[in-house]
Amino acid sequence: MKMRNYYQKEIETASREEILKIQNEKIVKQVKYVYDNVPYYRNLMDQNGVKPEDIRGVNDIQKLPFLTKDDLREAYPYGLLGTDLKNCVRIQSTSGTTGKRVVAFYTQKDIDMWEECCARAIVAAGGTNEDVVQVCYGYGLFTGGPGLNGGSHKVGSLTLPMSSGNTDRQIQFMMDLNATILCCTPSYAAFIGESLAEKGYKPEDNKLKAGIFGAEPWTEEMRRSIEKSLGIKAYDIYGLTETSGPGVSFECEEQTGMHINEDHFYAEIIDPKTGEVLPEGSKGELVFTSLDKEGFPLLRYRTKDICVLSRKPCSCGRTHVKMTKPMGRSDDMMIIRGVNVFPSQIEAVLLKEGYTPNYQIVVDRVNNTDTFDVYVEFSPEQFSDKIADVQAREKDLNGAMRSMLGIGPKIHLVAPKSITRSEGKAVRVIDKRKLHD
Numbered sequence: 001m002k003m004r005n006y007y008q009k010e011i012e013t014a015s016r017e018e019i020l021k022i023q024n025e026k027i028v029k030q031v032k033y034v035y036d037n038v039p040y041y042r043n044l045m046d047q048n049g050v051k052p053e054d055i056r057g058v059n060d061i062q063k064l065p066f067l068t069k070d071d072l073r074e075a076y077p078y079g080l081l082g083t084d085l086k087n088c089v090r091i092q093s094t095s096g097t098t099g100k101r102v103v104a105f106y107t108q109k110d111i112d113m114w115e116e117c118c119a120r121a122i123v124a125a126g127g128t129n130e131d132v133v134q135v136c137y138g139y140g141l142f143t144g145g146p147g148l149n150g151g152s153h154k155v156g157s158l159t160l161p162m163s164s165g166n167t168d169r170q171i172q173f174m175m176d177l178n179a180t181i182l183c184c185t186p187s188y189a190a191f192i193g194e195s196l197a198e199k200g201y202k203p204e205d206n207k208l209k210a211g212i213f214g215a216e217p218w219t220e221e222m223r224r225s226i227e228k229s230l231g232i233k234a235y236d237i238y239g240l241t242e243t244s245g246p247g248v249s250f251e252c253e254e255q256t257g258m259h260i261n262e263d264h265f266y267a268e269i270i271d272p273k274t275g276e277v278l279p280e281g282s283k284g285e286l287v288f289t290s291l292d293k294e295g296f297p298l299l300r301y302r303t304k305d306i307c308v309l310s311r312k313p314c315s316c317g318r319t320h321v322k323m324t325k326p327m328g329r330s331d332d333m334m335i336i337r338g339v340n341v342f343p344s345q346i347e348a349v350l351l352k353e354g355y356t357p358n359y360q361i362v363v364d365r366v367n368n369t370d371t372f373d374v375y376v377e378f379s380p381e382q383f384s385d386k387i388a389d390v391q392a393r394e395k396d397l398n399g400a401m402r403s404m405l406g407i408g409p410k411i412h413l414v415a416p417k418s419i420t421r422s423e424g425k426a427v428r429v430i431d432k433r434k435l436h437d
């Protein structure tokens with residue numbers, strides 16, 4: 001029989017009853033903890049007439065109110081903190097305006113839990129202490145780099161903390177130090193694959209055996225193309241800053257969905273319109289409850305990611321529920337080259353820089369890399385037909401967008417009234433990417 005490796009075998013392969021027992025015990029504690037320590041959520045519970053004693057297990061979870069990104073915004077920055085700041089050792093954050101930015105706090109225990117989740121993902125992709133793990137997710141506030149970096153340490157692999165970008169250097173380290181596992185966004189993996197080919201390398205010239213790719217939507221087609229260009233098996237990994245970062249769920253060798261680390265996160269699928277909890281197998285919005293977080297515990301947090309959960313037994317032996325790849329979002333957030341972008345952020349920059357809110361965002365994926373164009377109308381007063389003027393303004397606007405979003409779109413300034421006016425809801429975004437199968 002094939003050897004199966006798990007980072008924490010006992011819990012990863014625990015029976016349904018054992019997992020439920022753990023979840024039931026943890027949820028009671030976590031709800032009491034939140035009620036006692038997070039006034040913002042306590043108020044929400046009080047308004048909804050729910051007391052901690054009403055929650056005796058995960059079956060009672062539906063009594064609790066949802067938490068949304070708006071709540072996070074309202075409570076920014078400390079309103080959802082679960083413990084004294086002096087007990088926290090780190091923050092991570094999403095890109096975005098102050099309004100949309102999420103700042104998550106971690107105690108050392110939270111970091112250990114998060115890194116263990118990432119370690120499970122690395123081991124599921126075949127990682128051991130003999131591997132060389134090249135992490136080219138961004139480091140810093142973004143959770144991708146720090147999460148996989150920590151996971152790789154826990155596994156005992158040699159970790160290359162590359163961060164993203166500087167592809168020539170990535171390739172040099174990959175080849176010279178014999179990297180065996182690559183961690184980055186799928187679009188960057190595809191780009192690395194292309195760059196290797198351009199340099200004359202064949203897939204068998206590198207020592208990579210696996211890749212752990214996530215943070216943005218990608219299709220099965222893209223998986224096959226990355227697997228071919230790098231000569232590896234490509235695994236999906238999912239997570240969000242609010243819940244800790246990558247590793248909330250991860251793929252195993254079966255590559256048919258991601259196991260959710262159910263001993264730490266309780267998942268529900270709801271109807272995004274009515275909030276009604278849907279039965280297993282239904283497509284809907286994913287909602288997470290953290291079961292043992294200290295710094296930034298979240299009860300019934302609406303992720304806006306649309307997916308399906310399945311408890312079909314998995315050949316890898318893991319028993320934790322699987323989620324499909326996110327099939328879309330119930331809000332207007334786009335993920336462009338791994339960066340979360342809301343149209344409202346673009347509008348905010350335009351208004352701040354004195355432009356009209358007549359704009360259109362066009363996103364496409366060419367050669368596995370996202371293109372990001374923003375068409376902006378001059379107002380009649382601003383209009384200029386001097387090329388140098390227009391170029392200088394486009395450059396300025398690109399810079400202003402880059403500092404707001406962390407990613408700079410190609411700006412096209414166009415004549416007044418040239419963007420088609422809509423008769424209903426304005427069509428702000430034209431997303432030509434085929435992100436979902």
Ligand code: DLL
Nearest residue numbers: 094144214215216217237238239240241245246326
């Ligand atoms: O993207 C955390 C992460 C880092 C996940 C590295 C995986 C690898 P945020 O920047 O807060 O966190 O963005 C979270 O990204 O709600 C999804 O919409 C999307 N997302 C994350 N992973 C996947 C994935 C990180 N595997 C948001 N497939 C989430 C599709 C994903 N979408």
